Amino acid sequence: MNRETNRAKWLTFALMIAALASAVFLGCGVKSQPISPEAARPEKILGLEAANVKDGIRLSWDRPESYAGGQKMRDLGGFTISRAQEGKPVEKIGDLQVYDEGRFQAQRTFIFIDGATIPGKTYHYQVTSSTTDGYVSEPSNDVRIVRKGPSAPPNPENFVVPTPVPLR
Numbered sequence: 001m002n003r004e005t006n007r008a009k010w011l012t013f014a015l016m017i018a019a020l021a022s023a024v025f026l027g028c029g030v031k032s033q034p035i036s037p038e039a040a041r042p043e044k045i046l047g048l049e050a051a052n053v054k055d056g057i058r059l060s061w062d063r064p065e066s067y068a069g070g071q072k073m074r075d076l077g078g079f080t081i082s083r084a085q086e087g088k089p090v091e092k093i094g095d096l097q098v099y100d101e102g103r104f105q106a107q108r109t110f111i112f113i114d115g116a117t118i119p120g121k122t123y124h125y126q127v128t129s130s131t132t133d134g135y136v137s138e139p140s141n142d143v144r145i146v147r148k149g150p151s152a153p154p155n156p157e158n159f160v161v162p163t164p165v166p167l168r
Contacts, residue, residue, distance in 0.1 A: 039069025042076065042129040045140035050125055052148045056115040057123060061140065063108050064129050068137070077132040081112050082139070084124040119149030 042064040051058050059081065066073050078097040084090040093114060100106045117123060123146075126139040 041135040
């Protein structure tokens, strides 16, 4: 009996040493250098463009391809669109979620139409992107645009039909 007790103690001791050694030498978690929060956020969007369209102002931009630290980005979560009217503070006007993570072909260009604009007013827009775990990019380039109203249809009373010219 004493021999079996001794053997059980040695076996327990050996298992504890093995567990401690594996915890010390193997560790846990990812085996790479830690990344700073500044490097983990998406790169800044530089190609924001705005155009007048029938329904309002159309904003378009390209998908950020990498993190600010240079690594290829795989977890784009969405975008936040902000607008400021001349002389007024910046306000968030929309969110655009991205659901193409893991898909064979990811969406490359994004479009947002701001329909709450007034003809003749000047607007400034910026977009930020974010990852699925909450890292947010710096604001994009600032785009300034004056909202133009729809052009008037031709007036039938003073509309002139062009005179045909014979071909030579």
